[in-house]
Amino acid sequence: MLSLGQLHLATAVVSLVSGAWVLSRPKGDRTHRRVGWIYVVAMVTLNVTALLIYRLTGTFGPFHVAAIFNLGTLLAGLLAAWQRKPAERWLGRHYFFMAYSYLGLVCAAVAETATRVPALRAFAGGPTAVFWVTVVVTSVAVFVVGNRMIRRNAGPVLTRMQGTGRAH
Numbered sequence: 601m602l603s604l605g606q607l608h609l610a611t612a613v614v615s616l617v618s619g620a621w622v623l624s625r626p627k628g629d630r631t632h633r634r635v636g637w638i639y640v641v642a643m644v645t646l647n648v649t650a651l652l653i654y655r656l657t658g659t660f661g662p663f664h665v666a667a668i669f670n671l672g673t674l675l676a677g678l679l680a681a682w683q684r685k686p687a688e689r690w691l692g693r694h695y696f697f698m699a700y701s702y703l704g705l706v707c708a709a710v711a712e713t714a715t716r717v718p719a720l721r722a723f724a725g726g727p728t729a730v731f732w733v734t735v736v737v738t739s740v741a742v743f744v745v746g747n748r749m750i751r752r753n754a755g756p757v758l759t760r761m762q763g764t765g766r767a768h
Contacts, residue, residue, distance in 0.1 A: 608649040614642040616709060619702040627761050636698075640674060643701065647671045666704065673701040692758055696750065703746040707739040714738045 602610065618639040622632060650667035654660075677697030684690045714734050 604649055604652055605655075608646060608653065611642045611646040611649065612705070612709065615639060615646050615705055618642060619705060623699065623702060627757065639702075640678060643674050643705065644671070646705075647674075663708075666708065670701055670704045673697045673704065677701060691761055692754070695754060695758060695761075699750045699754075703743060703750065706746060707742045710742045711735045711738045 618635050622636050622639055625632065625635075647667040647670050651664055653663075674697070677694050680690045680693035680697060711734065715731050
């Protein structure tokens with residue numbers, strides 16, 4: 601049986617892979633929807649397990665807030681695709697909410713990985729200060745780059761989707 605931490609890690613990997621696949625492949629077909637559902641289920645599981653982990657601070661903290669926020673973006677992206685209203689804006693809403701859901705995942709993955717780099721522990725300020733500085737700096741850097749990519753790709757992706765008639 602998987603521990604909570606192992607389930608959290610496993611669903612993070614599934615989310616990273618399935619999310620990258622969905623974002624990099626053609627949109628709107630049956631495969632997009634199927635892999636998209638894998639992403640959604642993995643992300644819900646990932647965020648729920650995050651809400652159950654208190655090992656780091658012993659209390660509700662910033663990572664729990666991030667998990668709730670990520671669940672919100674995920675739900676908003678799903679609702680946009682499910683309701684398809686308003687007709688002229690649902691596709692953009694779906695794209696942006698799902699892309700930002702994935703960006704939040706990537707920010708967390710990079711921050712988690714960066715905090716485990718031994719060289720970063722050598723900085724002055726103690727391990728707790730280094731941890732939080734590393735989390736904030738890597739998250740902001742990844743978000744800035746990812747935000748640019750999402751916005752730059754939005755026009756071409758949405759135009760392609762609307763032009764194919766495969767908007768889900």
